[in-house]
Amino acid sequence: MPTPQARAGTSSRSGEGRTRWSFASADALCLASLRTRFRGTPVRLELWDGTTCDLSDTPPVATIRFHDRAALVGLVLRPILGFGDAYTAGRIDVRGDLVEMLEAVNRAWPARPPARNRRRGLSARLGLPVSARDNIHHHYDLGNDFYRLWLDEDMVYTCAYFETPDATLEQAQRAKMDYVCRKLRLKPGDRVIEAGCGWGALALHMAREFGVTVRAYNISREQLAFARDRAEREGLADRVSFIDDDYRSIEGACDVFVSVGMLEHVGPSHYAALGRVIDRVLDRDHGRGLLHFIGRNAPAPFNPWISRHIFPGAYAPALSEVCSGVFQPWPLSIVDVENLRLHYARTLAHWLARFERHAADVRAMFDDRFVRMWRLYLASAEAGFASGDTQLFQVTFARSLDNALPLTRRDLYSSNGHGQL
Amino acid sequence: MPTPQARAGTSSRSGEGRTRWSFASADALCLASLRTRFRGTPVRLELWDGTTCDLSDTPPVATIRFHDRAALVGLVLRPILGFGDAYTAGRIDVRGDLVEMLEAVNRAWPARPPARNRRRGLSARLGLPVSARDNIHHHYDLGNDFYRLWLDEDMVYTCAYFETPDATLEQAQRAKMDYVCRKLRLKPGDRVIEAGCGWGALALHMAREFGVTVRAYNISREQLAFARDRAEREGLADRVSFIDDDYRSIEGACDVFVSVGMLEHVGPSHYAALGRVIDRVLDRDHGRGLLHFIGRNAPAPFNPWISRHIFPGAYAPALSEVCSGVFQPWPLSIVDVENLRLHYARTLAHWLARFERHAADVRAMFDDRFVRMWRLYLASAEAGFASGDTQLFQVTFARSLDNALPLTRRDLYSSNGHGQL
Numbered sequence: 157m158p159t160p161q162a163r164a165g166t167s168s169r170s171g172e173g174r175t176r177w178s179f180a181s182a183d184a185l186c187l188a189s190l191r192t193r194f195r196g197t198p199v200r201l202e203l204w205d206g207t208t209c210d211l212s213d214t215p216p217v218a219t220i221r222f223h224d225r226a227a228l229v230g231l232v233l234r235p236i237l238g239f240g241d242a243y244t245a246g247r248i249d250v251r252g253d254l255v256e257m258l259e260a261v262n263r264a265w266p267a268r269p270p271a272r273n274r275r276r277g278l279s280a281r282l283g284l285p286v287s288a289r290d291n292i293h294h295h296y297d298l299g300n301d302f303y304r305l306w307l308d309e310d311m312v313y314t315c316a317y318f319e320t321p322d323a324t325l326e327q328a329q330r331a332k333m334d335y336v337c338r339k340l341r342l343k344p345g346d347r348v349i350e351a352g353c354g355w356g357a358l359a360l361h362m363a364r365e366f367g368v369t370v371r372a373y374n375i376s377r378e379q380l381a382f383a384r385d386r387a388e389r390e391g392l393a394d395r396v397s398f399i400d401d402d403y404r405s406i407e408g409a410c411d412v413f414v415s416v417g418m419l420e421h422v423g424p425s426h427y428a429a430l431g432r433v434i435d436r437v438l439d440r441d442h443g444r445g446l447l448h449f450i451g452r453n454a455p456a457p458f459n460p461w462i463s464r465h466i467f468p469g470a471y472a473p474a475l476s477e478v479c480s481g482v483f484q485p486w487p488l489s490i491v492d493v494e495n496l497r498l499h500y501a502r503t504l505a506h507w508l509a510r511f512e513r514h515a516a517d518v519r520a521m522f523d524d525r526f527v528r529m530w531r532l533y534l535a536s537a538e539a540g541f542a543s544g545d546t547q548l549f550q551v552t553f554a555r556s557l558d559n560a561l562p563l564t565r566r567d568l569y570s571s572n573g574h575g576q577l
Numbered sequence: 578m579p580t581p582q583a584r585a586g587t588s589s590r591s592g593e594g595r596t597r598w599s600f601a602s603a604d605a606l607c608l609a610s611l612r613t614r615f616r617g618t619p620v621r622l623e624l625w626d627g628t629t630c631d632l633s634d635t636p637p638v639a640t641i642r643f644h645d646r647a648a649l650v651g652l653v654l655r656p657i658l659g660f661g662d663a664y665t666a667g668r669i670d671v672r673g674d675l676v677e678m679l680e681a682v683n684r685a686w687p688a689r690p691p692a693r694n695r696r697r698g699l700s701a702r703l704g705l706p707v708s709a710r711d712n713i714h715h716h717y718d719l720g721n722d723f724y725r726l727w728l729d730e731d732m733v734y735t736c737a738y739f740e741t742p743d744a745t746l747e748q749a750q751r752a753k754m755d756y757v758c759r760k761l762r763l764k765p766g767d768r769v770i771e772a773g774c775g776w777g778a779l780a781l782h783m784a785r786e787f788g789v790t791v792r793a794y795n796i797s798r799e800q801l802a803f804a805r806d807r808a809e810r811e812g813l814a815d816r817v818s819f820i821d822d823d824y825r826s827i828e829g830a831c832d833v834f835v836s837v838g839m840l841e842h843v844g845p846s847h848y849a850a851l852g853r854v855i856d857r858v859l860d861r862d863h864g865r866g867l868l869h870f871i872g873r874n875a876p877a878p879f880n881p882w883i884s885r886h887i888f889p890g891a892y893a894p895a896l897s898e899v900c901s902g903v904f905q906p907w908p909l910s911i912v913d914v915e916n917l918r919l920h921y922a923r924t925l926a927h928w929l930a931r932f933e934r935h936a937a938d939v940r941a942m943f944d945d946r947f948v949r950m951w952r953l954y955l956a957s958a959e960a961g962f963a964s965g966d967t968q969l970f971q972v973t974f975a976r977s978l979d980n981a982l983p984l985t986r987r988d989l990y991s992s993n994g995h996g997q998l
Contacts, residue, residue: 263978318984453977454905475911479897484875489965490896493914498984544910544977556874556965557684563739563919566990 183207183225186232193235197264199257203228217260218252240461244529254531255508258539288402289375291469292421296376300355305517306510311355311382314417314448315500315548325506328499333361338568339492339552340412340446341561342366349373349410349437351403351430352418356383356396362414363395370396373406406433413438413445419478420450420470427473427481435486444491444554444561447482450500451475451547459536466533472546483553491561492552497541500548504538604628604646607653614656618685620678624649638681639673661882665950675952676929679960710796712890713842717797721776726938727931732776732803735838735869736921736969746927749920754782759989760867760913760973761833762982763787770794770831770858772824772851773839777804777817783835784816791817794827827854834859834866840899841871841891848894848902856907865912865975865982868903871921872896872968880957887954893967904974912982913973918962921969925959 187201187209200216201209204223210216222228227247230238242248250257300311307313308329316328317335336358342348344367353359353372356379362368374380380398387393403418404426413434422430434445450472458471473481475493483490511518511534519527540546554561608622608630621637622630625644631637643649648668651659663669671678721732728734729750737749738756757779763769765788774780774793777800783789795801801819808814824839825847834855843851855866871893879892894902896914904911932939932955940948961967975982 319987321984453908453910454901474900474905476897476900476905479895479900484895484897487874489874489916489918489968490914491916493911494986495910495912497910498980498982542980544979547910558965559919559963561919563742564990565915565986566740569985569987569990 179225183228186228189232194261194264198260202251212264216252218250218254218257220257221249221251223247223249234460236459236461237464240465240529240532243532244465244525246524246528254535255505255538255542258536259543262539262543262545288421288469291467292375293377294468295466296354297378299521300378300382302518302521303355305514306507310357310361312357313354315496316503316506317496318499318502321502325503325510328503328506329357330361332499333358334365335568336414336416336446336448336550337362337366339550340414340444342368342412344368346411347371347409348412348414349406349408351406351413351415351433352421353379353383353398354417355379356386356398358414358416359383359396359398360387360390360392363392364390368395368412371399371406371408371410372396373399373401373403375400375402403433404429406437408437409439410437411439411443413443415446416448418449419447419482420467420472423469423471424473424477424481427478428485431482431484431486431488434482435488438488438555441555442558442560444552444558446553447478447549447551449473449478449549449551451478451549452545453547459540462533462536465529475549475551478549478551487556488553489556490551491554492550492565494550496548496550497544497546500546501538501541504534504541508534508538600646604649607649610653615682615685619681623672633685637673639671639675639678641678642670642672644668644670655881657880658882658885661886661950661953664953665886665946667945667949675956676926676959676963679957680964683960683964683966712888713796714798715889716887717775718799720942721799721803723939723942724776726935727928731778731782733778734775736917737924737927738917739920739923742923746924746931749924749927750778751782753920754779755786756989757835757837757867757869757971758783758787760971761835761865763789763833765789767832768792768830769833769835770827770829772827772834772836772854773842774800774804774819775838776800777807777819779835779837780804780817780819781808781811781813784813785811789816789833792820792827792829792831793817794820794822794824796821796823824854825850827858829858830860831858832860832864834864836867837869839870840868840903841888841893844890844892845894845898845902848899849906852903852905852907852909855903856909859909859976862976863979863981865973865979867974868899868970868972870894870899870970870972872899872970873966874968880961883954883957886950896970896972899970899972904972908977909974910977911972912975913971913986915971917969917971918965918967921967922959922962925955925962929955929959 183203187207190201191209191211194211197211198214198217199211200219201211202219202221224247227242230242232238239248243250303311303313308325310326310329312329312332315332316325317332318328319331323331342362346368348362348368348370350359350370350372353374356372359370359372363370372383374383377400380400383398384393387396387398403415403422419430438445452472452474455474455477463470479490508531511530515527518530541548604624608628611622612630612632615632618632619635619638620632621640622632623640623642645668648663651663653659660669664671724732724734729746731747731750733750733753736753737746738753739749740752744752763783767789769783769789769791771780771791771793774795777793780791780793784791793804795804798821801821804819805814808817808819824836824843840851859866873893873895876895876898884891900911929952932951936948939951962969
């Protein structure tokens, strides 16, 4: 394969004039730089003038098409932010499968030395503190109508659990809720606290299917309104309270503490506060709980583009950060950790497919820019899980002294569906 | 209940003379100090002169009987070392169940502020380096005849896995080996490296039952001789090599890396070296592995008496220390963590019962002091797991990029015994 320089030189359509040639040289330099940086990634780059450059000697899985020079330079200067911004603005297109392309980049990129991953990124330091409500509002209050277009009918916006590869999204989300309940060993009458309850599906499921009472906390107003309305309609309002407050304000006592998909919004500097809350409210003898969160193999900055445009203040921790930050200071034992990253890749594939089916509706609600931004977010999240760059951890914990837990995990996989114990 | 002072005053048999009274006052002070320190522990203390002092208002589960003043003072000055040394020397006896007594102490004691647990003890800093062979020799080369008296017939000296509470030790050890193999997703032809192989039971089991080839490392000569002999007898010597070397010298390539009960002998300062070895030898695409080790909820010093007399250089890490020390620097994902502490409590109960049945044989091999020392070691280990003070973690890991792992853990619990996949 010719070098990018050579191709840029030969296939550039405008061969005359100093200025044009120097632009062409600059373009070639940009391509060479990208080729060095992303060496081995099976992706083709294609410029506005037809110039192409393959990043690898293997056949490309997709082509990134740059519509102008600014998009190319942006990508060279800040690959993740530059790509995201230019894609959102429609100045970059991807021919071929977007997820496959992003996955290929992820798979080629972990070659970077892991030591560089250890710094905690700015996104982590931004944390959750003062702007917690703003951050949550930014994402979760985009409108229930929007999320309804592409989430399952229960409006569950966290990783599902596919008991079989061909389960539907609806089945997988219900299986996830059941699985979490089984891991929590819920029994009728248990008092449950849920931190970060989304649209309330899990809280209602626990009360309805396992006979527990739930106090569920959230700071997204749109989600709370939806959840309360649903509790009323289902006749569960006496057993499930949806409380408009932060996890730090959680009060009272519970047998079970559960949080699915909230930890990503709790900055690591607040893990101790979360642990303190758990220890304060959890029954001293038989208290148990589960945290479900997006994680990383090692401490690493959150994707800066997603952090800027999709999830302000988000951070996906390494397991060690959660163990030492949340649990270690308290008399709590980690009982079980499961990595469900392949389930999140599947979940996101479902979401992305539904999103694409409703792209015209989303465009009508917002604009084309929004559609492109969310497509890229869902696709890059799927690629992150599929390529092993991000993980999904379910951590089950219990009071250190509790010997009443089942001896083995076999009952989690009993075939009678619910598995109420 | 009268205060210890009052009881010491009234029930002391020697009421005359200044000197005697001052001894009695000193004894009373010691009892008062112990009562403050271990407040709420349902244990009675009884002195050589019949003086008694209950540490709690609830009925005692056992009585600690001091035969002389030195034993009492030793316990006040250094509770763990003092108790261990005096019990070994026969200057302290326990009336009632030794395990129950130790468990009661553990259960009452975690009331100490967890912050104090965070310092890493001297035992951890002692680490494994130069004296690794001496440390291992000290414990594992006590003689195969000794261990044969109270281990299962396969000579497995790590936590068993009780699929049902009434499984025999033999069944539970075989179930553990099978369970580890299932977690490792062994398939015929896999190349396995085992670090720290004991008497070789797991290595031979993997080769015999799952058709893999194994290179198993150990630095205990007695164990290696036994393992090699068994491999010959079972006709497995061509598929299982037992290698007299340290984990740091492991070379070659493997599909699976497994280590059961060795990490406790690797000081935390060497976790990075262990991780480097794993990364170096493990297949880049489909490599996977398992570490099985005694752990703690938070970094804490190892029991100083066990560290001094039973396991020199041993350290039981918190999960966070293993995650960050061993795994995080490398392209490895944690797939599954299971806490099996209740299984270790059961295993130790079996070992202790068998040990007691053979106490006379052990006494004949060594002496009474040795019998008492090992009884206390086994009992306190059982109490540690039963009271939630120590944990047993099985951590399953895999290459970050590997998407070929099963979607769920259900197959680990398929009822067809072996579960070869």
